[in-house]
Amino acid sequence: MNRIDIVYGGQQYSLxxxxxxxxxxxxxxxxxxxxxxxxxxxSGGGRFEDAYLLIAPGIPFAVLNVKPEDGQDIDLDVDGVFGQDGL
Known part of the structure; x- marks a missing residue:
């Protein structure tokens, strides 16, 4: 199944x-x-819960294609940045 991840406010969500x-x-x-x-x-790891993200001009977020067409998984946390509050 295709999964898209969204990084919003330093947290990771999925669709x-x-x-x-x-x-x-x-x-x-x-x-x-x-x-x-x-x-x-x-939202959540084992048991997903609905979360609602405010989408409006000036609010940054990223949309990540987790499982590309070739079927290989992408390691989204290679350098540990998703667990950090700031750089």
């Missing part, structure tokens, strides 16, 4: 069963309206 294109389209449409938008994502 399963979605393509990166569909998420980008959803975010683009939300930003185009100029109104705040809440994107529902999964």
């Amino acid at each position: 399963a069963g979605r393509s990166i294109d569909s998420i980008q389209t959803e975010i683009d449409a939300a930003i185009t309206t100029g109104k705040p938008y809440w994107l529902m994502v999964n």
Whole structure:
């Protein structure tokens, strides 16, 4: 199953069963309206819980394609940056 990770506020969230294109389209449409938008994502390691991320101009976040088409996993925490509060 395809999984997309989102890094927001220094924390990692995920969306399963979605393509990166569909998420980008959803975010683009939300930003185009100029109104705040809440994107529902999964939070948690073993048992996922719904989390809502505020998407609005000026709020940084990253969308990561965890399982590319070649099927190889990407190690997202190679240098341990996801556990840090700051640089």
